[in-house]
Amino acid sequence: MDGLDTKVLLIDDEEAFVSALEKRLTTRNVKVLTAHTGEQGLEQLSTEPDVDVVLLDVKMPGMDGIATLREIKKSHPIVEVIMLTGHATVESAIDGMRLGAHDYLMKPCDVEELMAKIKDAKLKKQAHQERILDAAGKELLHRRGL
Amino acid sequence: MDKIADLNENYYKALTRRIVLIIVVVSIIPLVLISGTIRYFFQVSYQEKVSDHLTVLIKKHRQNIDTFLNEKLADIRALAESYTLDQLTDEAFLKDRLRILQDSYGRSFADLGVVNEQGIQIAYAGPFKLKEADYSHAQWFKKAMQGDTYISDVFPGLRGLPHFIVTATQEHKGKKWILRATVDFDSFNSLVENLRIGSTGFAFILNSKGEFQTKPHAEIIPSAEPYATFLGSTEKTGDDVFVVEQPKDSGDSMLYVMSRLKNGDWILAFQQSAQDAYSALYTARLIAMVIFLVGVLGIVVVAIVLSKRVVTRIIRADKEKEMLNERVIEAGKLASLGELAAGIAHEINNPVAVMVEEAGWIQDLLEEEDLKQCQNLDEFKQSLKQIRIQGVRCKEITHKLLSFARKTDPRPTDVQVNDLIEEVVALCQQRARYATVKIIMNLDPELPQVHVSPTEMQQVLMNLINNSMDAIDGRGGTVQVNTAQRDNHVVIEVTDDGPGIPEPYLQRIFDPFFTTKPVGKGTGLGLSICYGIVTKMGGKISVNSAVEVGTTFRIHIPLRN
Numbered sequence: 030m031d032g033l034d035t036k037v038l039l040i041d042d043e044e045a046f047v048s049a050l051e052k053r054l055t056t057r058n059v060k061v062l063t064a065h066t067g068e069q070g071l072e073q074l075s076t077e078p079d080v081d082v083v084l085l086d087v088k089m090p091g092m093d094g095i096a097t098l099r100e101i102k103k104s105h106p107i108v109e110v111i112m113l114t115g116h117a118t119v120e121s122a123i124d125g126m127r128l129g130a131h132d133y134l135m136k137p138c139d140v141e142e143l144m145a146k147i148k149d150a151k152l153k154k155q156a157h158q159e160r161i162l163d164a165a166g167k168e169l170l171h172r173r174g175l
Numbered sequence: 176m177d178k179i180a181d182l183n184e185n186y187y188k189a190l191t192r193r194i195v196l197i198i199v200v201v202s203i204i205p206l207v208l209i210s211g212t213i214r215y216f217f218q219v220s221y222q223e224k225v226s227d228h229l230t231v232l233i234k235k236h237r238q239n240i241d242t243f244l245n246e247k248l249a250d251i252r253a254l255a256e257s258y259t260l261d262q263l264t265d266e267a268f269l270k271d272r273l274r275i276l277q278d279s280y281g282r283s284f285a286d287l288g289v290v291n292e293q294g295i296q297i298a299y300a301g302p303f304k305l306k307e308a309d310y311s312h313a314q315w316f317k318k319a320m321q322g323d324t325y326i327s328d329v330f331p332g333l334r335g336l337p338h339f340i341v342t343a344t345q346e347h348k349g350k351k352w353i354l355r356a357t358v359d360f361d362s363f364n365s366l367v368e369n370l371r372i373g374s375t376g377f378a379f380i381l382n383s384k385g386e387f388q389t390k391p392h393a394e395i396i397p398s399a400e401p402y403a404t405f406l407g408s409t410e411k412t413g414d415d416v417f418v419v420e421q422p423k424d425s426g427d428s429m430l431y432v433m434s435r436l437k438n439g440d441w442i443l444a445f446q447q448s449a450q451d452a453y454s455a456l457y458t459a460r461l462i463a464m465v466i467f468l469v470g471v472l473g474i475v476v477v478a479i480v481l482s483k484r485v486v487t488r489i490i491r492a493d494k495e496k497e498m499l500n501e502r503v504i505e506a507g508k509l510a511s512l513g514e515l516a517a518g519i520a521h522e523i524n525n526p527v528a529v530m531v532e533e534a535g536w537i538q539d540l541l542e543e544e545d546l547k548q549c550q551n552l553d554e555f556k557q558s559l560k561q562i563r564i565q566g567v568r569c570k571e572i573t574h575k576l577l578s579f580a581r582k583t584d585p586r587p588t589d590v591q592v593n594d595l596i597e598e599v600v601a602l603c604q605q606r607a608r609y610a611t612v613k614i615i616m617n618l619d620p621e622l623p624q625v626h627v628s629p630t631e632m633q634q635v636l637m638n639l640i641n642n643s644m645d646a647i648d649g650r651g652g653t654v655q656v657n658t659a660q661r662d663n664h665v666v667i668e669v670t671d672d673g674p675g676i677p678e679p680y681l682q683r684i685f686d687p688f689f690t691t692k693p694v695g696k697g698t699g700l701g702l703s704i705c706y707g708i709v710t711k712m713g714g715k716i717s718v719n720s721a722v723e724v725g726t727t728f729r730i731h732i733p734l735r736n
Contacts, residue, residue: 137524
């Protein structure tokens with residue numbers, strides 16, 4: 030399945046998992062960036078702003094998934110986030126959704142299901158971007174009196 | 176365990192004793208104080224009353240006797256002053272005077288006589304032959320000559336019968352003469368004899384020498400106390416009545432009342448056994464004592480009964496407390512187990528996720544490779560598929576375990592019992608397979624929701640299904656879980672075809688700490704907790720069983736209207 034030129038940032042402290050998933054996504058034409066901590070992930074985002082989707086693990090040492098999500102939404106509001114959770118706590122999923130995550134998946138996840146959600150998230154981000162550009166354009170015209 | 180049971184028993188016995196002691200002491204002390212105080216004051220008051228009463232009585236009798244004597248004296252005196260010596264020495268005249276006196280006063284006057292200065296009775300009227308009797312040496316004559324009037328002591332005299340004499344002295348031509356009358360002893364004596372009180376109280380008169388002036392009583396010893404003191408006393412006059420109580424050798428005591436009469440010459444004495452005098456007091460005391468003893472007995476009996484009941488309640492409360500403690504400990508254990516399980520599940524999930532991803536990666540690679548010549552291609556694909564399947568299975572197990580081990584929230588919500596059953600059965604499937612137990616679900620698809628705590632309901636279902644599997648353990652068998660709606664209730668049945676539960680155990684099956692499992696295998700709390708939970712939900716849990724056939728546990732949960 031084609032990744033449609035999608036750029037994904039994978040943030041998870043489990044290195045083996047990250048490496049395996051990276052390989053699988055890359056064969057599906059997804060560009061994958063990786064980070065092993067929340068802080069590393071945020072750093073990556075600031076240097077690579079055209080990331081479409083962030084795959085974010087909930088349970089991480091130091092800055093956990095929810096805190097990282099908050100920071101992402103503050104600094105990069107149009108980037109879509111998919112939460113990956115190793116333990117099925119409905120509470121953390123709801124927390125994530127409330128904070129603006131696009132969706133959540135439980136590990137180990139079916140790669141095709143993941144691909145579908147990434148595609149969904151990418152489309153949502155594009156639509157959001159277009160709306161912003163549209164609004165900006167209208168504002169500009171309005172200022173110029175047109 | 177026996178030692179602990181013994182210690183407990185001793186503790187409760189000691190507690191019972193202590194409670195009894197406290198009740199008895201606290202009840203009896205005021206009772207004793209009150210009755211002692213009342214008894215004392217009542218006794219003092221009563222004795223005073225008796226003493227006062229006797230005093231008044233003696234005074235009255237003393238007055239009567241004095242009056243009697245003075246009356247007789249007055250009559251004789253009147254006679255002596257009214258008539259001349261010549262008249263009175265006329266025996267016919269004297270007889271007539273005697274007759275008049277006797278008509279007026281009955282038999283009080285026995286005879287009359289006139290005695291000259293020499294002591295010779297020169298005239299006599301009476302039943303005896305006493306004319307010319309010589310009284311010159313008689314005590315009474317000597318005394319009579321000394322004054323105007325005289326009343327003698329009682330003496331036998333010439334007639335040999337007890338009597339006393341009243342005299343009036345006159346003078347005629349320079350010579351004294353005496354008009355003498357004998358007072359009948361019986362009529363005088365009856366004045367005193369009439370004074371009878373109770374069964375032992377009687378009176379008598381003594382002269383200053385201690386000689387009886389009324390009918391003598393053999394038991395009176397005038398020379399003994401208290402008479403001796405009274406007789407010896409120089410107090411000859413005075414209105415006082417003396418009351419004294421003296422103990423006797425026999426243990427009882429005597430009440431003595433004494434008063435002087437006839438101007439101090441005589442003593443009117445009264446004596447009565449204290450037992451007799453205070454008989455009403457003693458009766459009252461006896462009744463009070465009986466009531467007191469009955470009261471004490473009542474207090475002791477009630478104290479014992481009451482404290483036994485109280486201690487029984489305490490024992491029950493202590494047992495319940497212990498049970499609750501056990502339950503709390505069990506709950507605590509479960510909670511920490513839950514936390515442990517959650518931790519383990521999470522830890523396991525991560526490596527499993529990696530495994531599944533790697534297998535997936537191999538699958539991806541296989542698809543790209545031209546492995547048509549690869550003989551084992553199918554095998555690769557199969558094995559990889561298995562890895563995926565088992566990985567997903569691990570995920571599901573940990574997922575279910577984690578959801579079950581979540582901190583329990585006992586708040587009721589609307590739940591679909593069928594869902595809960597499916598979750599619990601899924602968790603139990605592993606164990607079921609090892610125990611060769613088949614779990615069959617027969618769930619009513621139209622089952623309405625009930626308003627219960629989902630975690631508590633799952634706890635109950637888990638317990639029942641585990642119990643069924645424990646019962647079947649080893650032999651292999653089936654556990655069937657059914658749900659249905661019946662009479663406004665949701666009915667859940669857990670049936671097994673295990674060995675069944677014998678009738679005597681069935682009655683106790685929901686009792687706390689009752690278990691048929693071997694030591695260490697069960698606390699006996701499971702079903703009692705289930706019972707508690709179901710009852711709290713407003714439902715009912717019951718059991719049917721037949722030995723060698725099987726057992727069904729049935730739960731009725733009312734629908735919320």
